Amino acid sequence: MVAGNVRIRIMVVAEKAAIRDAIRLTLNEIGHEVVDAADASVALWAYQQDPADVIFIDVFAAGRMESGEFMRQIHRYSPDAQVIAVSGRTSYRGPDPLRVAHQLGAFRTLRAPFSRAELLDVIKSKDS
Secondary structure (H helix, E strand, O other): OOOOOOOOOEEEEEOOOOHHHHHHHHHHOOOOOOEEEHHHHHHHHHHHHHHOOOOEEEEOOOOOOOOHHHHHHHHHHHOOOEEEEEEOOOOOOOOOHHHHHHOOOOOOEEOOOOOHHHHHHHHHHHHH
16 A cells, blocks of 8 residues: 555544644655545545545544444445544543454554654555
């Protein structure tokens, strides 16, 4: 996917604009196309219209659709969808949300806050 100078399309789903902006700026700098959505239901519709190569989703993003349901729906629509789940905290009660996201089909997880290098490594690992 990112081997050499291959440009990919990345969708970022996060309620907070600051999270979407930080990821977009970093990935745009290295030549990727980044689209974003503040709501998972909007992201699902957008993906169905024009799929992304990779989807970053904040597992705690608020909206009409929870991230778990988004991952179930996206994998029904596109079983090979490449989802990277992002979370800034573990659950205070119950299972770790990134572990749950992995069980729902996230191919990678990323704990926030993360560095630029960690963000780039997770993108590069897609085809590894």
